[in-house]
Amino acid sequence: MGEFRNRALRLLGAAAALTLLVAPTSAAAQEEQRQEGRAPVTVPALADWSAESGGYLFGRGTRLVADTPAEHRVADTLADDLRAAGHGTVPVVPGRARTGDIVIDVQASRTALGAEGYELRAGRRLSVTGATETGAFYGTRTLLQLLAQGDRIPAGRTVDAPRYRERGVGVCACYVHITLPWLENLVREMAYHKLNQLLVELKVKSDAHPEADTWGYYTKDEIRRLVALGDRYHVEIIPEINSPGHMDPWIENRPDLQLTDSDGNKQPARLDVTQQKAFDYYTGLMDEYAQVFTAKSWHMGADEYMLGSDYSKYPQMLQYARDKYGSSATPQDAYVDFVNRVQAYAASKGRKLRIWNDGLTGANTVPVAAGTTVEHWLNVAVKPSRLIAQGHPLMNAAYSLYLVRGGFHSDTRSLYDQSWDPRGFEGEKLASGKGVTGAKISLWPDNGRGETENEVAVELWPALRHIAQATWGDPHPDATYAEFTARGTAVGHAPGWRDPTRLPVPEGAYTFTTGGASFKADLTRTADGYVSLRTADGCLEISRGRLTLNVPLQPGVEVDRAACDATDTLQRWQPEPTAGGFRLVNAITQMALSVTDDGRTVQYPPDQRTPAVWHLTAD
Known part of the structure; x- marks a missing residue:
């Protein structure tokens, strides 16, 4: 513990990065980039850039040109972000563009750009084109990063699209409360770096089950506010209530739902999946979350159900499985049965199920329903290639990408130097990315007092920029890690990011x-x-x-x-x-x-x- 805290305090030497004011890129440096044909600096890096003569100049007369409702939504968000970034009030107007304008264009016919790709052209005016609203939005993130380095953007053209469709961050606010402003900062930073999925394991204060309302929870209005921000910034916020293990935040005051071992001991963290009322309780919570979350996915966790124990201590699991699936069934089949029942319930509500991988040990005879997304974090008997073959979309949530309060921190420099990409799972490196949805970093509070939120932020931002790069494009765009981190310094923080270290009262x-x-x-x-x-x-x-x-x-x-x-x-x-x-x-x-x-x-x-x-x- 002492060694970790010393390390955390050393990290605070870098805390100035939270409030860094980035010097604009000089016109001479931009001209040097143009002459060498180098792409302007962004995170993720632009893989495709065609330099041209001249440049675009953002100024007092700049307008945002948008005609359709989708274009207006992108332009309105960009206008707010330009104001937050100190670029003044830029009007949103319809009609023809003139010199100095920024044109937002959504053309469904540009199918080659895909669901999230965009084209950016800079010259006498600047245009951002996407086949979808999301694609055009990501083009504006590139624009904001360029303007963070100066009002003059070198002339040129890029077509930019992601390699993986899921690019994310996972946050466990499941026991130790994380402040809403911190989560809002995270959503803005994610969007700024073109990350699109935030998994939040947290407790929403329940009206149906007030006995479960132990701290720390979020009110429904707080979650609505966070989800609305995610919707505006194209970050899907996926909720998780971990089950059937790690259920103690929900059932510590419900012994009737707790799994009982062969010695008669109640297990406050384990839901008794052999009881119908346990399933009804859990799906009731899902329904309550649906009041505030709009995501089309549901994460049920399903990890570490027998952590520190084994199925032999719970003979009712084997009996349940044999009663339902026959004499060859195993205790793990009762666990998989619960997963599949939740999957079916989620599907009936228009949601796709996601689970962690460690419970899939191969000891079950009942397969997990095909189509269930598996987030692979731990090396167990069933390898990633087999999960893909079984019909599971697979996300890389490797332990090497974890940041744990009071424990393991991802070695971002090492991952970058190794050119790590989402094919590199724990226990297996895949030859192809086929079947891999993407990857994410994960923040866990195993020792909740090991670090404060602000300390976590110091370690988070380099890891966030790295996962953005590795999931969007070339995982190693620069020769050295120092050059890659310089990109993050150049683009700075997202517009609207609030400095959490700023004190409202003098010492x-x-x-x-x-x-x-x-x-x-x-x-x-x-x-x-x-x-x-x-x-x-x-x-x-x-x-x-x-x-x-x-x-x-x-x-x-x-x-x-x-x-x-x-x-x-x-x-x-x-x-x-x-x-x-x-x-x-x-x-x-x-x-x-x-x-x-x-x-x-x-x-x-x-x-x-x-x-x-x-x-x-x-x-």
Whole structure:
């Protein structure tokens, strides 16, 4: 743990990259690129570029020309992003284009561009053409990256299309809450780099099953806001409720649904797939998620069901399988039966099922329904080539692409130097990409207090840019990793990206006052952009209550004062501006401080108890 934290703190030396102001590419450098025929700098890199004489100049008279509703939607989003990037207000107009204009063109007849490809032409004016709205949108992402380097774009033409149709990021916000602004930053960054799929394993606060509403969850309105952003930026947000294993966030208060072992012990993380009411409970949650998620896919997890145990401890699994499939059935057939029943239910609702691969060990006699997408992360007996042969679309979610809080971090430099691409699975390298849908990086909170969100971001951005490159085009466009990372520096962050390390209050000594409580503390910025609050009795921290993934996620526990420790993430706080003052939110638990009637200062989710508004008076 100590070694990991030291590494995390060293990474914070790179945290300035979160707020980096990128110097525009000089006109001389652009002319040098043109003379050498080199493509302008983008991420993913442009594989096809035909340089021409002259260039396009973005200026005060620039307009966005769009005629059809689809073109208008792309242009409206681009106008908002240009404003957010500091390029001013650019009007969206119909009709003929003139010098200096940007033309958005959606032509269904341009079928050679595919569902996501586009053509960009730069000259006296600039045009972005797609066969679909999505293709035209991705052309505008390239445009924004070019404008991030200066208002002059070298003349030329590119036709740019992805090699793989699924290009993604997976985030487990399933136990440790991740803030909505952080997820919104991620969606914007994904779209900016032409990634199109965000898997979120998380808990939506349930109206049907309030007994399952343990922290941390998201309200339905929060998810609607996130999904709307994803829809606008062409990022499909796919929900996951992991089952039948890892179900403890949902069934810890439902022992009647928990699998019971041969010694009579209830298993709070394992759903009893032999019970019809367990299936009904799970599909009921699916229906509730359908109220807020619009994706046409559903991820049920299906991983690590017997992690730390084995089927022999649960004889009812074998009995269920034999009763349904005959005497040659195995216990794993009961597990596959549950997967297939969920698949059929999802299909009846117009959704395609996705699962992880590790439960497919080959010990089953009942096959997983063909068409179920398998996300391959672990090397087990059934290899990727066999899964493709069995009719499963296969996504590469390899462990080598993981970023784990408090644990393994993907070695992006090594992957780039190896020219890794989505054919490189754990345990097998495929000769062809046929049957491979794409790849994604995954963020898991195994030690939830091992890093803060801002620390995760430092490690995330290089990995995100690498997966964007490896799934869209040539996995090794530059001779060295340093040259590739320079691309990321050149294009910067997406328009609308919010700097999470920017403090809303200066460092200093303050008196914190709210109704019924007050304390004095030195407010000091931490290396990752939060604050520590040092009082005469020690630094404020949350350390009591039941731990989940090493995080005290129990609402109602009282704030402590402990010896100040710069490496202790539970001593880091976010002062969030609100009317009349600030809320104090713990950087790890993401619960705000409230004050009880008897004067105790405690943490609670903001929708369970109104957070205290703290008035800060400089001492």
